[in-house]
């Protein structure tokens with residue numbers, strides 16, 4: 701069994717800015733002050749983003765503040781997703797359909813989104829049914845910890861049938877490549893997010909794609925590795 705962990709934002713979908721807008725709206729509402737102009741989110745976890753937002757306005761990074769912020773964020777995200785021109789990224793639907801037809805492949809998530817936001821986003825774009833388990837962004841500010849959680853979730857979901865040589869992480873940022881290495885996975889980078897080919901090349905992924913409009917390259921690599 702090959703286990704593929706997919707990032708969400710910039711890899712499967714682009715939410716048209718509804719994620720960042722919801723973070724802004726939630727922050728203003730809960731803490732009654734504006735968030736900073738720039739909120740770096742690419743490749744980061746929601747918990748890490750919240751920690752930095754709190755710090756920028758001298759707000760305690762307490763569990764209580766986190767939970768209030770989280771609840772407001774989810775509520776705004778539910779409202780914002782249908783209002784913005786988001787889209788599924790090129791070739792993703794076909795790629796996921798092709799992968800679903802392969803019995804030696806299991807699909808999971810490895811995302812900085814908190815779990816509720818991850819499923820909301822995927823449901824909005826009709827992609828949630830492809831994924832059964834994952835690592836999410838509420839526990840830690842560090843993506844490597846999310847990768848550890850994703851791997852643990854895969855082991856549980858697949859009854860331990862996870863081979864360390866058959867792990868893949870698919871994402872759009874150098875941090876996705878980095879966390880793939882952390883769990884010994886192969887890294888597939890796709891330049892459909894904020895990072896261009898040059899950025900991603902420096903991160904030295906095993907495979908670098910402009911997008912998934914030609915999924916054959918990745919599928920062939922996976923099928924060749926099937927018997928490995």
Ligand SMILES: [Mg+2]
Pocket residue numbers: 707708709710711742743871872873893
């Ligand atoms: Mg991403």
